[in-house]
Amino acid sequence: MNGLTSQQRKLTYLGGILVLLIPIIALGLPSDGKDGTGGKLAQLRARYELGEADLGDVDPSSATMNLVLLGMRGVAVNMLYADFEKQKNAKMWAEMEATTKSIVRLQPHFEKVWEMNGWNLAYNTSAEWDAVPDRYGWVKKGGKFMIEGVKRNRKSTHLQYHVGVIYQKKIGTADESTYFRKYFLHDPDPKFKDGVDHEFNPEELDNYLVAKKEYRKACDIEDTEHKPQHITDRSLFRSTPARCQFDYAAVLHKDGKFGEETQIAWQEALSDWTTKYGQEVFTVPIGELGSGLKFDIRMEMTKDEIKREVASPDDVVHMIDIVEKYRKMVNYYYWRTRGKCEAEQVTSESHRNFYMANQAYKNQDFIKARDFAFAGMKGFDDILKRSEFLDLRSEETLVEECLLGVTVWKDIYRLSQEEPPADYPLKWLVNEYQGNEQLNKNVMKTFKRMYLDINK
Amino acid sequence: MSFDAQPIVFSEALIAWLVTAGGLLLLILGVSFLSALSQGNSGLKMFSSEAGGVLSDLISLSPRRIWALSKLTFIEAYRRKALAVFVVFALLFMFAGWFMGGGDGDITNDQVKVYVSFVLRAISWLTLPMALVLSSFGIPEDIRVRSLHTVVTKPARRLEIVIGRVLGFALIGTLVLSVMSVVGWIWIVREIPAKAQEMLVCRVPVKGDLTFIDRNGVPAEKGINTGDIVDFRSYIEGATKARAIWTFSGVGENSLDAEGNLNLENQFFAFRSYKGDMNHQLLYDFQFRNPEKKISFTTNPMEMGEFRGVRNKISRKLERPGDEKTYDLIKDFVTSKGTLTVEVSCIDREQYLGMARPDLFIRLPDRSFAAGYFKAVLGIELMMILVILISVCSSTFLKGPIAALLTFVLLILGGEDSHKFMDQLVTGRSKENIEVLDQQVKQLEAAYVEAMKMPDGDQKEAVVQAAKKQLQINRNKLQTIKDGFKGGGFFESIYRIYTHMNDTTELPEGNPAMTIMVKVDDRLTGFLWLCKQIIPRLATFNNMSEYVANGFDVPWDSALLPCVLITLGYLLPCILLGYFALRVRELESK
Incomplete structure (x- = not known):
């Protein structure tokens, strides 16, 4: 026992409390939103961007949930994942979706959680449904889920990239892509009255153009937030917006659109590829591993420019070699040539002629079909013989299109019991690919499908 | 629906209950008698006087006193702010929309399912812990503050105290549950837009029996598994x-x-x-x-x-x-x-x-959504009474927190997964069993296929159904044994872990120590069987919510009746055990 009275002790405690309050206030005073305000902790949080609001939109419900769980978030998430697995295996999709939403409320800034669950909805769950409109519904749910993830994690290059993947690959290249692309502009859900779901496609664009924008945003996050991505090599990652423009232009051909719109699309693709992507700077290591030597390269870099960058002749050779390797990795020459070729009027017309030939063949207007096919053959014969487009001779999609045109042209002669002329445009291409069984099989498969269409 | 609950057979359930409850009663009486015997004449006198006291208490039960004690319990619970649970309930429903999705007027069947599940789950998750805590702490608190002394010195019997407690807690629980269920029902009906109200139905299905014919036209018990992890369909x-x-x-x-x-x-x-x-x-x-x-x-x-x-x-x-x-x-x-x-x-x-069997049914005229919903609420009520019974019973011989913990653990163990695990542990301990059952299953399979090939007629249906039922029982048994056989019992598992022995490797033969170990394990597993019987199977209660959420009426024979029977099954043993424990307890020890 000390000699202090009860009152004295109370006053001492009060003094102690007041003294301790001073450092607590100095450290923990909240910021009023402006830079440099608030206590030490608030300032450090602002400097290192650790605040909840710095990462993305704050979801009040998830903040509340985390508070209520008092540090038991991990346990709750584990239990939810166990439920998720059971529901997925039992195909209880509604419950699984609800569980997914609860999981992300508990882990709003865990990028992989958004990525995995968005993927699960758009790819795995979608494939489980039999009706294509239902499948599209789940693709949308997965896409919207990832978009929500991006809102919560504005600085995530990865998540933003995966949003692009849903638009480009899931909608553009899935088995059901013909339907999905149609639904993207004419939603099958009756509540959209054959219009667009603006939550998924706010600007009513083609899926490839939306994908291009999303990829561009991912590149911007990488630039402005200095958040490197670890999905693929940077040179491939940065090529995605331009590649989407190529996909868009190519799909216009597939849809039978050969007018100005298509030509502009190809020109834009070429421009994106050469003037935007081609001028992007990539820092690559040079020399022995660990030497620390690095150089900045560009895909559109000429030898003179390389010589200006490095002094020693050895380094020049080395750097030329590296630039070549990078170009090969992203197939740079091919896309540049393809872009240049497709942007030409004659290419567009030749595509159109082949397309018209196929349509006329399907409609049993054989004379027209033969004329269109021949015009297309002549056009491509001319293009593929030009020295600047020689690379395209190995482009299988284009070769298949040409060989299909030739097959249609020959078959019309067969139908009218005539012999086709011995010499014809693209004969050299037919001979060149005679040994490629797979390619010829593909051509015959497409041709038979057309033939079956006639019989329907 | 991802489950297929079979109708309960009352006679089988009754026999199983009589065996378990009777076994327990005999065990308690046997142990008491033996301990009395060990004390000689005085012990036997005490035993007979206690037995007489029990009988006299049973005969002189007074409904008036029970009711008075129930009212007391009700008022006590009210004063302990039991109704504060409504605040949490209100908060939950105020912000429920955050977790529900939808909200743009576009409600699908799936969303209705989520809404209904949420309400029923929220109600049970709020009422059950409340009932658990209140009933676990009631009697221990009375003993601690010595208010029980005033009660037991009055003509009230200890049996009446236990019954009064159970009844009182059940009453306050029912009051809370009634309010919550009505609010929940109004919430569901209000949340679902008018154009989607037709989705709130209770379908009444008539389910049939399902058999298969394979691609070659040969009768088969099941179709093909196309790669699903859950082999339900x-x-x-x-x-x-x-x-x-x-x-x-x-x-x-x-x-x-x-x-x-x-x-x-x-x-x-x-x-x-x-x-x-x-x-x-x-x-x-x-x-x-x-x-x-x-x-x-x-x-x-x-x-x-x-x-x-x-x-x-x-x-x-x-x-x-x-x-x-x-x-x-x-x-x-x-x-x-x-x-x-x-x-x-x-x-x-x-x-x-x-x-699977529930995937095709004859749909009879629908019942109102309220009919199924309130049946599911009745399921929650029955589960709550079960929790109260266990809590009150355990609080007569344990302190409040321990009683609450015991009830909580029993609830956790009552889940479907833990029951499956226990099933695996308690059945089939020898390899011979597997071989014998394997043979039986093969014979039954052949018998079933033969029955399917019988010419159509009066006999065929009965024979096929009987063969199928027997085959299913034996198959399940075999599967359970196969699952449970791995690694052996308690001591064998320790031995295997210590010696790094794989669970598929045979134990060394001819070693008497091994034989003793396996025998002891057998006895322990027998005890585990009894424990398993005591733990309630709660999946039956949870299934009710699943029916309503999926838009089905709650069937009487495969959902409601099993729940009523389970609760009734615990009623008598819990009250008797609670009474017995309170009777022999020294009330002075806090």
């Missing part, structure tokens, strides 16, 4: 002889709707082995067969609606364009015993149609 191959055959009993005029149609509702699953025609979902048809008259009628192909369900209105008059012959569904295809046989086949070649 099996698939039939399209454009082959594969069929799924449902036999519905008790079919008659009353199975038809007002327009005279038979509503056959299905929720078949699809599995495509190749892309096929993507513009259409897979096709199936029904074939009605009458084995007595040897006639059949096949419907036109119909498109399935995966995960949504399809309701096929089958007209009583069965006819097909271009075919003069017409049939009457009831007169021509319902047998003299009132059964209707429906064969389902998949039309698309190399595509598969998946199904």
Whole structure:
């Protein structure tokens, strides 16, 4: 026992409390939103961007949930994942979706959680449904889920990239892509009255153009937030917006659109590829591993420019070699040539002629079909013989299109019991690919499908 | 629905209860008698006087005193701010929309399911802990503050105290549950937009028995598994002889709707082995067969609606364009015993149609949503009474927190997963069992296939059903044993872990220590069996919510009755055990 009275002790405690309050206030005073305000902790949080609001939109419900769980978030998430697995295996999709939403409320800034669950909805769950409109519904749910993830994690290059993947690959290249692309502009859900779901496609664009924008945003996050991505090599990652423009232009051909719109699309693709992507700077290591030597390269870099960058002749050779390797990795020459070729009027017309030939063949207007096919053959014969487009001779999609045109042209002669002329445009291409069984099989498969269409 | 609850057989349930409860009673009496015997004459006198006291307490029960004690318990619980649970409930419902999704007026069947599940789950998660805490701390607190002394010195019997406590807690729990369920019901009805209100229904299904025929036309017990992890549904191959055959009993005029149609509702699953025609979902048809008259009628192909369900209105008059012959569904295809046989086949070649027993049913006129909803609430009420019984019983011999913990652990162990685990542990401990059962299953499989090949007639159906039931029982037993056999019992597991012995490796033969170890393990497992019987199986209660969430009425024989029986089954043993414990307890020890 000390000699202090009860009152004295109370006053001492009060003094102690007041003294301790001073450092607590100095450290923990909240910021009023402006830079440099608030206590030490608030300032450090602002400097290192650790605040909840710095990462993305704050979801009040998830903040509340985390508070209520008092540090038991991990346990709750584990239990939810166990439920998720059971529901997925039992195909209880509604419950699984609800569980997914609860999981992300508990882990709003865990990028992989958004990525995995968005993927699960758009790819795995979608494939489980039999009706294509239902499948599209789940693709949308997965896409919207990832978009929500991006809102919560504005600085995530990865998540933003995966949003692009849903638009480009899931909608553009899935088995059901013909339907999905149609639904993207004419939603099958009756509540959209054959219009667009603006939550998924706010600007009513083609899926490839939306994908291009999303990829561009991912590149911007990488630039402005200095958040490197670890999905693929940077040179491939940065090529995605331009590649989407190529996909868009190519799909216009597939849809039978050969007018100005298509030509502009190809020109834009070429421009994106050469003037935007081609001028992007990539820092690559040079020399022995660990030497620390690095150089900045560009895909559109000429030898003179390389010589200006490095002094020693050895380094020049080395750097030329590296630039070549990078170009090969992203197939740079091919896309540049393809872009240049497709942007030409004659290419567009030749595509159109082949397309018209196929349509006329399907409609049993054989004379027209033969004329269109021949015009297309002549056009491509001319293009593929030009020295600047020689690379395209190995482009299988284009070769298949040409060989299909030739097959249609020959078959019309067969139908009218005539012999086709011995010499014809693209004969050299037919001979060149005679040994490629797979390619010829593909051509015959497409041709038979057309033939079956006639019989329907 | 991802489960298929079978109707409970009352006689079997009663026998199982008598064995367990009787066994426990005998055990308690035996132990008491032996301990009395060990103290000689004085012990025996004490035993007989106690037994007499118990009988006298039982005879002189007073409903008036029980009611008074119940009221006291009710007021006590009220004063302990039990009703504060409403605040949490209100908060939960205020912010429930955050977690529900939808909200843009576009409500699907799936969302309705989530809404209903949420409400029922929220109610049970709030009322059960409340009941658990209140009832676990009631009696220990009375002992601590010595208020029980004033009660026991009055003419109130200790049995009446236990019953009064249970009744009082049940009353306050019921009050809370009633308010919550009504608010919950109003919340669901208000949250679902007017245009989607039709989704709030209680379908009344008549389920049949399901058998299969494989692609070669040979009877099979199941279809094909196309790679699902959960082996609940099996698939039939399209454009082959594969069929799924449902036999519905008790079919008659009353199975038809007002327009005279038979509503056959299905929720078949699809599995495509190749892309096929993507513009259409897979096709199936029904074939009605009458084995007595040897006639059949096949419907036109119909498109399935995966995960949504399809309701096929089958007209009583069965006819097909271009075919003069017409049939009457009831007169021509319902047998003299009132059964209707429906064969389902998949039309698309190399595509598969998946199904389980609950996936095709005759839909009778719907009941109101409230009917099913309040039945599910009754399920929660029964579970709450069960929790109160266990808590009050354990609080008579344990302190409050320990009693609460014990009840909580029993609730956790009552889950389906832990019961499955216990099933694995307590059944089949020797390899011989597996071999014998394996043989039996093979014989039963052959018998079942033979029964399916029998000519159609009166006998066939009964023989097939009997063979199928026996086969299923033995298969389940075998599977459980196979699952549980791995690694052996308690000591054997320790031995295997210590010696790094794989669970499939045989124990060394001829070693007496091993034999003793296995025998001891057997006894321990026997004790575990008894423990398992004491732990309630709560999945039965939870199934009720699942029925309502999926838009079905709660069936009496496979959902409501089992829950009532489980609760009743615990009523007598818990009250008696609680009374016994309170009677022998020294109230001075806090």
